[in-house]
Amino acid sequence: MFSFCTDPSTLPDWQWMACYLTTGKHMSIYWSVLTVFLLLAITAPTALAFGFAGASAARSRIAPVSWLGRGYIAIVRGVPDIAFFLFFVIALDQAIEYLRHRALCPDWTEPVRQGNDFVVCAAAKMPLGNAPQWIHETYGFGLAVLTFAIVFGAFAANVLFGAMRAVPKAQLETAEAYGMTPRQTFWRVMVPQMWVFALPGLSNLWMVLIKATPLLFLLGVEDIVYWARELGGTKTSRFTEYPHGDWRMWYFLALLIFYLMFTRASEIVLDRLMVRLTRGQATTGGEAQRKAAV
Amino acid sequence: MKSILFSTAAVAMTATFALADGHSVVRMGTEGAYPPYNFINDAGEVDGFERELGDELCARAELTCEWVTNEWDSIIPNLVSGNYDTIIAGMSITDERDEVIDFTQNYTLPDPSAYVAMSADVDLEGGVLAAQANTIQAAFIAETGATLVEFATPEETIAAVKNGEADAVLADKAFLTPIADEDADLMMLDKEELIGGGIGLGLRESDTELKEKFDAAITSMKEDGSLNALIAKWEIGDGF
Numbered sequence: 302m303f304s305f306c307t308d309p310s311t312l313p314d315w316q317w318m319a320c321y322l323t324t325g326k327h328m329s330i331y332w333s334v335l336t337v338f339l340l341l342a343i344t345a346p347t348a349l350a351f352g353f354a355g356a357s358a359a360r361s362r363i364a365p366v367s368w369l370g371r372g373y374i375a376i377v378r379g380v381p382d383i384a385f386f387l388f389f390v391i392a393l394d395q396a397i398e399y400l401r402h403r404a405l406c407p408d409w410t411e412p413v414r415q416g417n418d419f420v421v422c423a424a425a426k427m428p429l430g431n432a433p434q435w436i437h438e439t440y441g442f443g444l445a446v447l448t449f450a451i452v453f454g455a456f457a458a459n460v461l462f463g464a465m466r467a468v469p470k471a472q473l474e475t476a477e478a479y480g481m482t483p484r485q486t487f488w489r490v491m492v493p494q495m496w497v498f499a500l501p502g503l504s505n506l507w508m509v510l511i512k513a514t515p516l517l518f519l520l521g522v523e524d525i526v527y528w529a530r531e532l533g534g535t536k537t538s539r540f541t542e543y544p545h546g547d548w549r550m551w552y553f554l555a556l557l558i559f560y561l562m563f564t565r566a567s568e569i570v571l572d573r574l575m576v577r578l579t580r581g582q583a584t585t586g587g588e589a590q591r592k593a594a595v
Numbered sequence: 596m597k598s599i600l601f602s603t604a605a606v607a608m609t610a611t612f613a614l615a616d617g618h619s620v621v622r623m624g625t626e627g628a629y630p631p632y633n634f635i636n637d638a639g640e641v642d643g644f645e646r647e648l649g650d651e652l653c654a655r656a657e658l659t660c661e662w663v664t665n666e667w668d669s670i671i672p673n674l675v676s677g678n679y680d681t682i683i684a685g686m687s688i689t690d691e692r693d694e695v696i697d698f699t700q701n702y703t704l705p706d707p708s709a710y711v712a713m714s715a716d717v718d719l720e721g722g723v724l725a726a727q728a729n730t731i732q733a734a735f736i737a738e739t740g741a742t743l744v745e746f747a748t749p750e751e752t753i754a755a756v757k758n759g760e761a762d763a764v765l766a767d768k769a770f771l772t773p774i775a776d777e778d779a780d781l782m783m784l785d786k787e788e789l790i791g792g793g794i795g796l797g798l799r800e801s802d803t804e805l806k807e808k809f810d811a812a813i814t815s816m817k818e819d820g821s822l823n824a825l826i827a828k829w830e831i832g833d834g835f
Binding site: 324325326328329391394395398415416417418419420421426430431432433434437518521523530531534535537538539540541542543544546547549 | 622627628635636637639672673675676677680748754776801
């Protein structure tokens, strides 16, 4: 990285450190920080959408739709995350490949399952075997986002389901008395008022989601915890220009600070959001705001 | 909206059709945490004995190869479900593994496994011994009277000896030698265990064509002595 990095063993400490922290290997951990942010940025709204759909379905007056929503909430909330991550992703991946196999290779006569092997024709591979590595990584990342969204969506659905029921009945009855259709009542009266009840539960979920990103490694995405362990491990001088002892403690300390700062920043933002959502609501918080303003 | 979805799907499918052509790229799966066999170098790339060997084998078999890292614990399941095409990760040929996957001929002689400990007088028969999970060493300790503690990565097995959780660690000698040389607290014991049948390339059982290609390439490297040169360079043990 820097011009003075040619022979690290002769460098003074601060220069050695500057060179050490900018090796190609360290760039991987910096990228993985961005991966984690990107995952959160995509997963959070997707999970919220899954949650909203799940909660709306669970409230539906059409029985099968309601069963579907309640079933989704109950099953996903009940299965341990790790089991879900290990089973669901491999099953989903193989299901996609199987469907592509049936569609793209109708002449294939050999069985898909040969002993332990799962064999589909080359054209059905997802992604293709000869695709560059970044496509494989993007595909893995996409599977990770979907799995996270399904898992956290179920919890969000439960929170939103409760929040919808917490909106005062009188509000909905008034809307009906004004001649609004059920659809209008839902979108114009219930949805705007439910967020204030949902936010405490949703903010908990967000905090858990931030800390759940090391589960990414189960899906083959190399996240910051993986790199901290790999970079912090003992390095002998035969295989690196920067030999050092077991530095995992320092790397994990850096991770600790990173996660604490991140969750603290989230708390501040969520508190502000709560104040904003409380404004004008028929809750004790809204009432207190009104009195303070007078 | 629907038509957009359909047309992108159609484009994706035709694009994949055009590209599909057998094993035009062979994905080489490795662990990247077991020097000198395989590790991630300072530049963040896979390096080591198996990197050089694999690149040479691919050149001789006229294959385009790409390197992928995967955690040791799930390295066989991911091969079997097709996420990559070979395992080249210091994996010893054993009967248990051979039931699930196929191996090429061995490209190293059986490397003796060695013990590293904090002192010379540890009890190897009844003490606590560390090994990486799902390795021949872990299976070997489980058969003896010693207590086995398993770890997911080789690094953690060394750390366990240093912090006193285990009395000694059992691993391939080529992996332990540089560590014992450089760490003043650790020493290699004289006792060695001859386990395993040498290291081979792991492949899916249904992938016989690829296995033949790699077997032929290994044979040619054994015959012209280039394999022995690589083994000597990375200090993997005795040559053929």
